[in-house]
Amino acid sequence: MRKETAEEKRQRLLGLAKASLSDVYSGSEHSIAQAIASYNELEKTRNLVHEKLEEWYGIFFPELKLSNQLTYARFVAEFGADKKAAAADDLAKLLGTAADAVSRQAAQSIGREPTAEEFEQLRALAQLEVSIADTQAMLDKYLDSSTKKLMPNITYLIDYKVAAELLGRAGSLGKLATMPSGTVQLLGAEKALFKHIKFGTKPPKYGTLFKLQQVGGAGRRERGRIARIYATKIAIAARADAITKNFIADKLKEQIDKAISMQREHPPRPDCPGTAPVGGNGWKSRPQRQGNQHGFRPNRPRRYNRR
Amino acid sequence: MRKETAEEKRQRLLGLAKASLSDVYSGSEHSIAQAIASYNELEKTRNLVHEKLEEWYGIFFPELKLSNQLTYARFVAEFGADKKAAAADDLAKLLGTAADAVSRQAAQSIGREPTAEEFEQLRALAQLEVSIADTQAMLDKYLDSSTKKLMPNITYLIDYKVAAELLGRAGSLGKLATMPSGTVQLLGAEKALFKHIKFGTKPPKYGTLFKLQQVGGAGRRERGRIARIYATKIAIAARADAITKNFIADKLKEQIDKAISMQREHPPRPDCPGTAPVGGNGWKSRPQRQGNQHGFRPNRPRRYNRR
Secondary structure, eight states, X not given: OOOOOHHHHHHHHHHHHHHHHHHHTSSSHHHHHHHHHHHHHHHHHHHHHHHHHHHHHTTTOTTOOOSOHHHHHHHHXXXXXXXXXXXXXXXXXXXXXXXXXXXXXXHHOSSOOOOHHHHHHHHHHHHHHHHHHHHHHHHHHHHHHHHHHHOHHHHHHSOHHHHHHHHHHHSSHHHHHTSXXXXXXXXXXXXXXXXXXXXXXXXXXXXXXXXXXXXXXXXXXXXXXXXXXXXXXXXHHHHIIIIIOOOOHHHHHXXXXXXXXXXXXXXXXXXXXXOOOTTOSSOOOOOOOOOOTTSOOTTOOOOTTOO | OOOOOHXXXXXXXXXXXXXXXXXXXXXXHHHHHHHHXXXXXXXXXXHHHHHHHHHHHTTTOTTOOOSOHHHHHHHHHHHTTOGGGOXXXXXXXXXXXXXXXXXXXXXXXXXXXXXHHHHHHHHHHHHHHHHHHHHHHHHHHHHHHHHHHHOHXXXXXXXXXXXXXXXXXXXXXXXXXXXXXXXXXXXXXXXHHHHHHHHOOOOOSOSGGGGSHHHHTSOXXXXXXXXXXXXXXXXXXXXXXXXXXXXXXXXXXXXXXXXXXXXXXXXXXXXXXXXXXXXXXXXXXXXOOOOOTTSOOTTOOOOTTOO
16 A cells, blocks of 8 residues: 555545534534524624614603513504504504503603604614514524423423523533533633632622522522532433433432422521531531622732632 | 682693603604614624624534625525535625635535524524614615705715714704814713823823714824814804704815815824824924823822813
């Protein structure tokens, strides 16, 4: 067999590198990470567009207050041209029980009607907001089905959007599966974590996990402990999803419920701001953390092992 | 005539207040201010959406680099499902001369094709970007016609979008017309101005006016002077637009051209960073500004009248 020239070798190795790169991106996990990032970005975007729409249409109908932003946008697109002329039926279809109040407000409004040109712009903005929301709904549906396929265990334990965000922050399912639970707990809290390490501020108790209704909706004192409980089980579920492919989430779910009810029986002492080990047998008192009134000492790095 | 009761008086005065409020918002100037704000917001929004789209589609076609963001979005929407199958004619219609290079890149791409589900999401994002751009184009057209109608003098001197932004920042045409030219020059530079007053940083030389091609495109040393020249004439044009309604912009334009050519004959001394009065007869040397290495002294307010 003749010896490979340098150029041939280069081409062969380049081919191998390309193939392995293609391989890394062959699964659906990168698309899931992109989808959740896009979803969150669109949520921001839609809010920005809505802000402008409400500010602008506020010139013409300052009395209109609707709690649902999309309903507001649909109102502008449908009835913005002449708010007083809106038919009661159509209004009721869009606004439900609020229709009467709105039509009374429209009759007494101090705002003029927009000109045809102005309304054209307003309608375009309103329709844009609606189509952003439609795109979001589509991404949401995609996330729902694809995360449940890729991560049956994790999505059994927690909301699929939070699962997708954890995946996105970890980089890939393989990486998420090799993370210790403490890292999973603080995914998304990197900034607060490094501020803690560098300046001795309070350590974060949760990152992305705060978006879980079970964590964010819990009392201030127990949130950290509940995030901790979820993180331990998510880390185990990730290993099942990435490696063994077994379904063990029902057992994990039971364990979570048990741990949470256990920590509710041993609540933190009201005068202690920290977290306690779940089911621990009492509290050691800790020395007060040093720092200025904001709990933070600029320019003076904290020793990493100081308690 | 019987005397008004307190309640009747209250109602009458409320009616008057409402009427005067309606009156303030009766003109087109508030819509113009809203339109330019929305336009700028949509520009930001479109960039955010594009970023996500390029990041996501980058998984499937990392080699694709198109300088025009909208062309990129259109490419994804049309050919994203199967980049290799794109017909040469269709590609050429969208990409022009770049079509050949792109189709060669597509044939050798290391990215896989997106699944049907993934492509659905990508196409939705791409179409969203296109419709944001369409809304922008609509707002642009509206701004063009409405500013030229409201401010014939100012828009004769400067770009209509910059004129709209000045109007928006001033609040109304009446307010813009009563502003001294120095205020017009610094509209949009409020933050830098107050930083200058409070901390003694360098004073700003232009705000929104920097967006004028004639100012932003000029050399670093003459920008401030050119902004100054434009501001003086815009202030006069605003008075004509708001009060006398005469068309004097052609004369102002001549004066601007003359002043600029004059300041080109008397350029600033190369070692002096400040601005000189246009056509002034030489330079006084000024004492060096005090401050730390960043040219700014925190927590030590500058005396307002110190030079």
